[in-house]
Amino acid sequence: MFSKRVLGRIIDTLRKVGVDGVVIGSTSVELATGRESFEGDIDLLVTSMSILASYSVLEEFTREYGCILGSTWLGTPSMTCFIDGEEVTVDFFENLHDFYIPSEVVDEAISYDILGTTVRAIRVEDYVVLKAVAGRDEDLEALRKLGNLVKNRKLKLDRRLVETRVELFSDARIVLRRLSEFL
Numbered sequence: 001m002f003s004k005r006v007l008g009r010i011i012d013t014l015r016k017v018g019v020d021g022v023v024i025g026s027t028s029v030e031l032a033t034g035r036e037s038f039e040g041d042i043d044l045l046v047t048s049m050s051i052l053a054s055y056s057v058l059e060e061f062t063r064e065y066g067c068i069l070g071s072t073w074l075g076t077p078s079m080t081c082f083i084d085g086e087e088v089t090v091d092f093f094e095n096l097h098d099f100y101i102p103s104e105v106v107d108e109a110i111s112y113d114i115l116g117t118t119v120r121a122i123r124v125e126d127y128v129v130l131k132a133v134a135g136r137d138e139d140l141e142a143l144r145k146l147g148n149l150v151k152n153r154k155l156k157l158d159r160r161l162v163e164t165r166v167e168l169f170s171d172a173r174i175v176l177r178r179l180s181e182f183l
Contacts, residue, residue: 008114
């Protein structure tokens with residue numbers, strides 16, 4: 001678990017070395033719901049460079065800040081840092097091979113001000129669609145949890161936006177069927 005302050009600090013520090021992007025994982029949902037602390041890691045779609053082609057930037061960053069470099073389930077870089085006594089892991093992604101996030105999702109990300117640092121994150125609706133597209137067991141479990149929040153009126157989704165976003169993917173009917181089970 002890490003605080004909002006640490007989220008802002010890691011994003012700000014990464015920007016200083018040229019690494020910028022959009023938060024695409026569950027942290028985006030936690031930001032949208034006003035959480036002050038976050039579970040898991042930060043999934044960051046890097047938009048400022050090819051993180052794989054510029055891997056040396058992360059190597060230099062980890063040496064300078066005492067972080068640990070690893071890799072994600074997709075084989076893209078992952079970095080764990082300790083900031084103000086808090087552990088935070090950033091998983092870096094880019095549109096490559098079977099991992100694809102449409103430009104509309106990135107372009108329409110929401111900006112949050114976190115102690116003077118702007119953090120961009122995808123909309124909850126986009127997170128839901130991306131989980132349904134991925135369709136792994138853990139993704140479907142995340143959809144179940146979100147579905148319960150929607151049913152209990154703790155989270156509101158723009159269903160029209162969800163349907164529009166689903167159309168950006170070639171397997172739209174499969175995605176809509178997955179979503180119908182949870183939302």
